[in-house]
Amino acid sequence: MLVTEGETLLKRPIVIVWTPKAWLATTAAIGAMVVMLLVLARTAMMVSAPFSDAVCGRIIVIDPGHGGDDCGARGRSGLTEKDVVLDIGRHLAGLFNRAAVYTVMTRDEDEDLAGDSGLGPMQRKRLDLESRVDLAARGGADLYISIHANSFPEPVWSGAQTFYHSRSEESRALAQAVQKELVARLGPNLRKAKPGDDYFVLRKSTMPAVIVEVGFLSNPREESLLAQPDYRRRVAEAIFHGTVSHLVESYRKRKGGEGQRAEPVSDSRADGVEQEGIEWALRSRVRAALNPAEDEVILYFAGPTNFDDDLMPEVRKVPGIASAATPEERASKVVAELLKGPAGGSVLCPTIPRGTRLRSIRMAGGVAYIDFSRELATSHWGGSRAEELTVYSIVNTLAEVAEVERVQILIEGAEPVTIAGHVVLDTPLEPNFDLVRFAK
Numbered sequence: 318m319l320v321t322e323g324e325t326l327l328k329r330p331i332v333i334v335w336t337p338k339a340w341l342a343t344t345a346a347i348g349a350m351v352v353m354l355l356v357l358a359r360t361a362m363m364v365s366a367p368f369s370d371a372v373c374g375r376i377i378v379i380d381p382g383h384g385g386d387d388c389g390a391r392g393r394s395g396l397t398e399k400d401v402v403l404d405i406g407r408h409l410a411g412l413f414n415r416a417a418v419y420t421v422m423t424r425d426e427d428e429d430l431a432g433d434s435g436l437g438p439m440q441r442k443r444l445d446l447e448s449r450v451d452l453a454a455r456g457g458a459d460l461y462i463s464i465h466a467n468s469f470p471e472p473v474w475s476g477a478q479t480f481y482h483s484r485s486e487e488s489r490a491l492a493q494a495v496q497k498e499l500v501a502r503l504g505p506n507l508r509k510a511k512p513g514d515d516y517f518v519l520r521k522s523t524m525p526a527v528i529v530e531v532g533f534l535s536n537p538r539e540e541s542l543l544a545q546p547d548y549r550r551r552v553a554e555a556i557f558h559g560t561v562s563h564l565v566e567s568y569r570k571r572k573g574g575e576g577q578r579a580e581p582v583s584d585s586r587a588d589g590v591e592q593e594g595i596e597w598a599l600r601s602r603v604r605a606a607l608n609p610a611e612d613e614v615i616l617y618f619a620g621p622t623n624f625d626d627d628l629m630p631e632v633r634k635v636p637g638i639a640s641a642a643t644p645e646e647r648a649s650k651v652v653a654e655l656l657k658g659p660a661g662g663s664v665l666c667p668t669i670p671r672g673t674r675l676r677s678i679r680m681a682g683g684v685a686y687i688d689f690s691r692e693l694a695t696s697h698w699g700g701s702r703a704e705e706l707t708v709y710s711i712v713n714t715l716a717e718v719a720e721v722e723r724v725q726i727l728i729e730g731a732e733p734v735t736i737a738g739h740v741v742l743d744t745p746l747e748p749n750f751d752l753v754r755f756a757k
Contacts, residue, residue, distance in 0.1 A: 394541075477530060
């Protein structure tokens, strides 16, 4: 129990939920704070240490993903990500409020944060993401919890999963604590917390942050579960208990002198030459293991089972690629094969939606500017990990062309954009072979 015998709690929970609209209502916000202070002054709130010192009074951003015209992933029954995660977010806010934690909801209605911007859908997604991160920063939050639902073309994929940015040790610890509770409270799940360095809200957050993917809407069983209010409450409880466990454990370590709050560690993807050397060394290992012939290329697709949420290579013969006159011609041939999907009879899964077309490729200074048709975004199945695999299946495959060092992905000629609302394509990307798994 969090409260010992004889101690008292507030007679009614103080529910303070800040939405984007509330930031504009300054007078109302000040009034709410005055009421809160008066209540706390008159009410004894005694909870067991170290819970009170570690948890009470914290400010936590709860970010239900998507909203408005952006429904996110969609299950076969029509269940949408935006509705599932908003309900979970509301339950989570209620749990934190009862523990005297102040919660900032990035949205408490079916809306995004792009406002009346007049932008197209892909550009709106970027503005929406920027607004969420900005709201968290202005709120002086201690933690940022973004809630999403996953999806993938292969319906066997399942399991809730947390992601963090590798530069933040506290984010990693929070993600692991939440993942532990998701596994314990929601049933069998072999997924583990993983880095998500390319996810926009993790990359741009100024406080420890995690993305919680609460399950796969593409999996019939999990879609059915996420449609149930009671199950969504259980998901919220798992996130709550994982977060509280992390806060208490961090407090105990600090008080016990076992280590202060960890400083952000170096973001390996921002280390320039050092990281570039690592990635190309990994690429060399893949090529040495697969040993493609002169007229063959290595394409990267998604793994075949629920335990293979990485990229896996396929060696394919491409007629005429060895004699192609220009880097653009070679790159076009490689991308054309990637768009076809895995070879017939392959167990691998596609990473690019059907109907996606290559509009153009041009090279400049080692960067391949590759422009796809809108189907890359409009027909994408959603999910943060799935979007990351889509992006790096393109980037890693194009790295097979000797002249390509980085890749800038465009959609209908526009940049910066996002495919499914998790990774913003605002800069040329280097290959990421950390995502690649292959038989040695």
